[in-house]
Amino acid sequence: MRSPYTFVAIVACAISCGFSILAADEEPRASENPSQASPSATVQAEEKTEAQTSPKGTFKIESKTKSPPPGIEGTDVADFVVSTTDPKVREPLDDHPDTTAVSYIISPDEKWIYEEKTYGHLMKGGELYEHGKGLKFRAANKSQSFAEMAWRFFAKEERVEPDDVPSSSGGRDCCEEGLIDFVAWSPDSGRLLVDLRARDFGGKRDRGVHEWYVYFNTKTGKLELTDYLRRLNKGAWKRFKDEKLRENFGEAASAEPLGELPSEAESKKHYEAADRRVKESFQKLLDIQEKQLQQSIHDEQTSPTQRQIFEEQLQSSRDMQRSWIKTREIGAKLYVDSGNKSTAARRYWQYMADSTEARASEIERELEYAPASE
Secondary structure, three states, rough: OOOOOOEEEEEEOOOOOOOOOOOOOOOOOHHHHOOOOOOHHHHHOOEEEEEEEEOOOEEEEEEEEOOOOOOOOOOEEEEEEEEOOOOOOEEEEEEOOOOOOOEEEOOOOOEEEEEEEEEEOOEEEEEEEEOOOOOEEOOOOOOOHHHHHHHHHHHHHHHHHHHOOOOOOOOOOOOOEEEEEEEEEOOOEEEEEEEEEOOOHOOOOOOOOEEEEEEEEEOEEEOOOOOHHHHHHHHHHHHHHHHHHOOOOOOOOOOOOOOOOHHHHHHHHHHHHHHHHHHHHHHHHHHHHHHHHHHHHHHHOOOOHHHHHHHHHHHHHHHOOOOOOOOHHHHHHHHHHHHHHHHHHOOOHHHHHHHHHHHHHHHHHHHOOOOOOO
């Protein structure tokens, strides 16, 4: 989920197995569809990828690929923070193989950058960078990655043996058999919200957690839980085992600010804009899928199996949209109930705006990889 206050720069993606499946019958998240590779996966050596500008327009994040030395396979990617006023002013941010899918999400105040890394099936890490001097950003924790920090915090809160949680196998890449997902920045940049998913705790394949949430407080520099997150986390272990619980779970979409909540009017404005995007993009998606189906019906060379796939794809899109509308209301109610009555309206519209914005971005990403409409 992404809030309307977040900016994402997907700078490298060349994986073929980035599933988010944590239970045998759980579906991958739409935003992690392994067939949806970023265009940067095909970037030639020394070519820059499309950059994403920061919220205030101060800088952008660019990626540059480099050919490896002779005899060494693979391609390395170097990511830079680049000034928007003077492209010659740039600072290195991170290096990684082009087989690692990387997304950068910049905080609204531009003082923090969250890096989301997908290494492969059930392997997703995260790193947090804090603004230094000029365009320099440094890792918020020098001794361990943000993902490892989060899993250690989880182990302490849930009374799990430290050795049982996903951890680094060396270096800062984390974590094997675990996933950490970016959820949202709070509008005041005071909190970063992520969720954790993993299985095989204690060597038991049927023991795992689904969407266990934690905040990073940028003012204190520490991880923390609030009453809202505790209510969400209460069912994380049961959700892993029960598909019905996952289907009816109002997942988090908003990060609670340290200061004042956005005004009701501001959030309503964000919601209305996002809602228009959802309706327009979803209709485009249905039109494309319906056209695929009709073409397969009239094409004698299309196999019955392929035709069935198109039918199921169309039905799945409709079902997913209905499910999202239902769980959005469930999530909004939980977010509202976790705050003071005096802030109920502001919390409701913040959640509605954030959830709808995230859904709009999800559908738009799917459209990027849909067959071109003739």
